[in-house]
């Protein structure tokens with residue numbers, strides 16, 4: 001496996017552990033887990049040069065209201081979720097609408113590792129080594145029609161396996177949306193794994209969106225439907241509290257949430273002495289994405 005991330009003397013766990021483990025496991029990992037990882041693994045120019053949060057933290061401190069509202073509920077209950085077989089309905093303004101089997105999708109896309117910052121609107125953050133493919137690959141597979149302007153996403157609705165869909169007061173299924181240019185941006189990925197392992201169910205197996213410059217709730221989990229449309233899609237949190245959760249939801253330390261400031265964040269897994277850190281505009285991806293919002297008022301369009 002070609003590895004180009006340099007380990008510095010100062011590097012500490014969990015990243016050092018991670019690299020060691022990966023060296024031990026070698027190139028067989030991708031095959032063993034069924035993930036078709038290309039030779040570029042780990043070398044993406046889009047990866048942040050940061051120490052990833054430990055897998056134990058990434059997979060035990062979650063928001064996935066289909067399994068309850070507690071941070072530990074998803075890890076306790078998501079094992080009930082059946083993720084195989086899995087297919088995604090792609091419909092609306094596309095040339096080739098239909099049901100796309102996940103296995104077939106994965107044969108046609110290029111997967112790679114992306115180490116991204118992840119920032120929840122609740123002001124905690126992580127660094128996650130995702131495995132996935134650019135969403136634009138899936139959209140091009142279906143063929144986007146000229147008039148399409150937005151992409152809408154829906155999570156699985158299966159109350160027998162997702163107990164929160166019976167008890168949590170949200171409009172199910174969970175839904176999210178992006179403008180088409182945001183969806184086509186190379187930073188926007190469909191993730192299928194973390195740390196070279198298949199996606200933990202509590203993190204949104206088998207397929208979830210990751211939009212690293214937006215608050216975490218935009219990164220919708222366990223996706224079964226992708227719809228191309230010319231109208232701004234309804235989104236779960238916006239439907240619940242429009243003044244608190246805008247359609248754009250770009251990470252912005254200068255625009256406070258009505259109930260809390262967004263200027264700082266607390267890294268998860270840092271232990272007792274973890275210090276809060278300053279939140280970066282567009283979560284650190286300003287150079288890559290700011291031009292998408294040229295001329296827009298980011299307070300009005302929060």
Ligand SMILES: Nc1nc2c(c(=O)[nH]1)N[C@H]1C(S)=C(S)[C@@H](COP(=O)(O)O)O[C@H]1N2
Pocket residue numbers: 058061062063064065066119120121155174202203204215216217218219220221222
């Ligand atoms: N279907 C679905 N997707 C979801 C959520 C959810 O409750 N249901 N929570 C969102 C929120 S608020 C966050 S912060 C992230 C959390 O992702 P993680 O648990 O992998 O860290 O998932 C997002 N995607």
Ligand SMILES: [Mo]
Pocket residue numbers: 063120121122215216217
């Ligand atoms: Mo969140």
